[in-house]
Amino acid sequence: MPDRAPVQLGEYESAPLEPDQLTPRDVDRLHALQARGCLTLTTERSGWRLKADATVGVLVLDRVRVVITPKFAIPGEQLMRWLAYALGTPFPATARRWATGPEGYADLVAAALLEQCERLLREGLRRDYVRRRSVEPVLRGRLDVAAQATRRYGQLDQLHVRTFDREADIWDNRVLGSALRSALGLTSSPDLARALHGIAGAFPQAPTPTAALRALDRTQYTPLNARYRPAHTWARLLLRGGGVTDLLTDHGTTAGGLLLAMPALWEAVVRRLGIEAVGPHGGHAVPGGTGAGITIRGDLGNASTFRPDLLLSLPGRDTAHRTVLPVDAKYKRYDRHGVSAADVHQLLTYSSGYAPADAPVAVIVHPQPGGHTQRTLQVRGPSGPLGTIQVLGVDTRTTPAQAAQCIGSVALTIMGRSTCHAQNQRSSSSLTTPEGGDLSCSV
Known part of the structure; x- marks a missing residue:
């Protein structure tokens, strides 16, 4: 991740920005967040002024990294305790491993996701039957007669087959892979980034963050996947940029930020x-x-x-x-x-x-x-x-x-x-x- 100039402010506080610190894409994103009541961006003679509302978290822009701290100066471990309580998920032990520093509270949420993903890997990722169509040199599963006749014209050197095997490449795991990669763009801790990068390869990834969010909204928990609920909770928080269904307004940025609406x-x-x-x-x-x-x-x-x-x-x-x-x-x-x-x-x-x-x-x-x-x-x-x-x-x-x-x-x-x-x-x-x-x- 390229180095970005840090900008730190508290709730309801403002900070000046130089004219060249915001790109046109950043201005569009900030105006979108302003329309949702997260912050306010105004122009000044010397550049820009960014004012936070009742929002805390991290916003990663093209050239700056904005960190907004709570007005109550809640320690990182305590904020995670109350956040986990509101979400109805277990309090992450990693809140004690990564103290709140200049990197902001996004690292704590990323660490909570990392902890749950490590636990799932130790227990073994869930596998389920997945239907696949492929071309194989030998017969596996069932022969796709229609594809074999129309695409191979009766030749048997390559076989069009349909398989139904147990795989880990299912949506329960894909949403976690997408969330781990989103967390990599938010964290500034080298140790945490290294741990996230190391575990992200073990999880399949959804095509887009939007597809992962749609899958999370469709997820029904049964005894087979109930152990995934805490990990999915932190993944939803990261993928929505701080917005959580039935908890926070779902208008956060889908990537590059983690903003929590404190009210x-x-x-x-x-x-x-x-x-x-x-x-x-x-x-x-x-x-x-x-x-x-x-x-x-x-x-x-x-x-x-x-x-x-x-x-x-x-x-x-x-x-x-x-x-x-x-x-x-x-x-x-x-x-x-x-x-x-x-x-x-x-x-x-x-x-x-x-x-x-x-x-x-x-x-x-x-x-x-x-x-x-x-x-x-x-x-x-x-x-x-x-x-x-x-x-x-x-x-x-x-x-x-x-x-x-x-x-x-x-x-x-x-x-x-x-x-x-x-x-x-x-x-x-x-x-x-x-x-x-x-x-x-x-x-």
């Missing part, structure tokens, strides 16, 4: 955290496809419907009745500044539309480096209380299991249950309330 990633994390937090207490998520949601009619255009990121159904004190708790994921620094008026209005609408009328409550979950926090917003009007908003900060430097326990403690309080169960266990962190009290969180 969408945080929403996926919060959805799984909430479900796992209330499950042991009899709660569950309300399916997104059911219910009318909050609908706006009478305005110009079509009626619009919107829902919070997560709706949790919680058992109340009377087990015959259940409480619906709206939860919204906010990828914002609410550990440094107050909740915006727009978010207060949004959460009040959710609490009014879903929560009980006698106790309207909604929850904001935001990333909080350095410790779990919780504060309560009491919203009042001239005629009395309008609702309550619980602002919960989840420590991004802890494990997902510990974060789920803290969300579960808040859910228990909202359900009106005693938190003695959580407090009876030894605690190593707490949720701080505005009054100075602690809502203990067992971790």
Whole structure:
């Protein structure tokens, strides 16, 4: 891979570029990413200015290599832990082998794919029956009589045959070969590049990355290929350039970049955290496809419907009745500044539309480096209380299991249950309330 000038910036930060650092092809790619809300490219008198939005990762252009780091300064191992959690795939041990450096987080994802591919090679690649047509000097399989008569005119020196043999050249392996070669273009670590190059030859390759993605979308997992699921997860992430079906917006670059939309990633994390937090207490998520949601009619255009990121159904004190708790994921620094008026209005609408009328409550979950926090917003009007908003900060430097326990403690309080169960266990962190009290969180 040719040497490219490194350009490093953080989320919502910008960096200047010289006029000759971007080729016309680069400008077209950046404008395409700008249309999808990943970044912004503007012209200046002295050249270009590139500004990142809520996106992290690596973008390899013709002459520069852009590395965008998270605004929360999450260590590489922790980002991989949360990413694996959102994807529902095992946490890769290779996150400890390749630390985050100037090469960015793409190397960690490539290392995760490498780890899974090495495991598959040790266990033996899956083989399946593949139909082939070929010309052989001897008869193998079945003779293709029509081809033999029309192409060889009855001559038997070469035989047109149809075979049906077990081979490793199947789509389960082809998509991994394509992903390994895509990872080679992203990594800047010599050791990782050498390992990727060494293993890529053991896997067949799809004709194009687009064909590999189509095959991944068609893949149905059975006991025969279930062990391929983690490797396919990382392969899909690399081939889509950061876009993952049902997780991140599938509008990333198909090659030459790995850009993660952090708000969408945080929403996926919060959805799984909430479900796992209330499950042991009899709660569950309300399916997104059911219910009318909050609908706006009478305005110009079509009626619009919107829902919070997560709706949790919680058992109340009377087990015959259940409480619906709206939860919204906010990828914002609410550990440094107050909740915006727009978010207060949004959460009040959710609490009014879903929560009980006698106790309207909604929850904001935001990333909080350095410790779990919780504060309560009491919203009042001239005629009395309008609702309550619980602002919960989840420590991004802890494990997902510990974060789920803290969300579960808040859910228990909202359900009106005693938190003695959580407090009876030894605690190593707490949720701080505005009054100075602690809502203990067992971790």
